Amino acid sequence: MLKPDTVRRKLIGRIIQRFEDKRLEIVEMKMLKIPKELAEKLYEEHKNKDFFKSLVDFITSGRVVVMVIEGENAISVVRKMIGKTNPLEAEMGTIRGDFGYSTPDNLVHASDSQESAKREMQLFFGK
Numbered sequence: 001m002l003k004p005d006t007v008r009r010k011l012i013g014r015i016i017q018r019f020e021d022k023r024l025e026i027v028e029m030k031m032l033k034i035p036k037e038l039a040e041k042l043y044e045e046h047k048n049k050d051f052f053k054s055l056v057d058f059i060t061s062g063r064v065v066v067m068v069i070e071g072e073n074a075i076s077v078v079r080k081m082i083g084k085t086n087p088l089e090a091e092m093g094t095i096r097g098d099f100g101y102s103t104p105d106n107l108v109h110a111s112d113s114q115e116s117a118k119r120e121m122q123l124f125f126g127k
């Protein structure tokens with residue numbers, strides 16, 4: 001998912017380009033503004049954290065682009081390309097390292113396991 005900061009900063013094309021350059025396959029894509037209830041479901045695992053409200057406020061603050069990306073070991077490859085959660089700790093050369101400066105606006109979200117990928121595909125694409 002390209003988060004609202006990516007859309008606001010007009011970085012959609014540059015970030016998608018990186019996935020395509022890596023030869024990953026984008027097989028589904030859409031733009032939407034996430035409703036609050038969906039955001040709370042998406043970030044359910046963080047519901048007891050003190051940053052939960054600001055996370056939900058941020059992710060619902062503007063349009064996002066959601067994609068299904070395919071490729072061998074796509075989950076670990078994409079997460080490697082994204083870099084650490086905190087952009088100040090993310091390596092240069094990663095998306096968060098190159099474009100980010102703070103959380104929660106760290107540009108991109110990616111599923112961290114096959115289970116979360118399935119769950120998130122269901123949430124966003126209904127299949």
Ligand SMILES: Nc1ncnc2c1ncn2[C@@H]1O[C@H](COP(=O)(O)OP(=O)(O)OP(=O)(O)O)[C@@H](O)[C@H]1O
Pocket residue numbers: 051055084085103104105106108109110111112
């Ligand atoms: N300490 C924090 N303060 C503020 N926001 C945070 C903090 N930790 C995480 N977040 C926000 O919550 C999101 C989800 O946190 P998580 O630990 O799942 O990180 P991640 O797996 O790297 O990110 P994502 O789930 O978005 O791919 C982060 O991407 C970030 O936007």
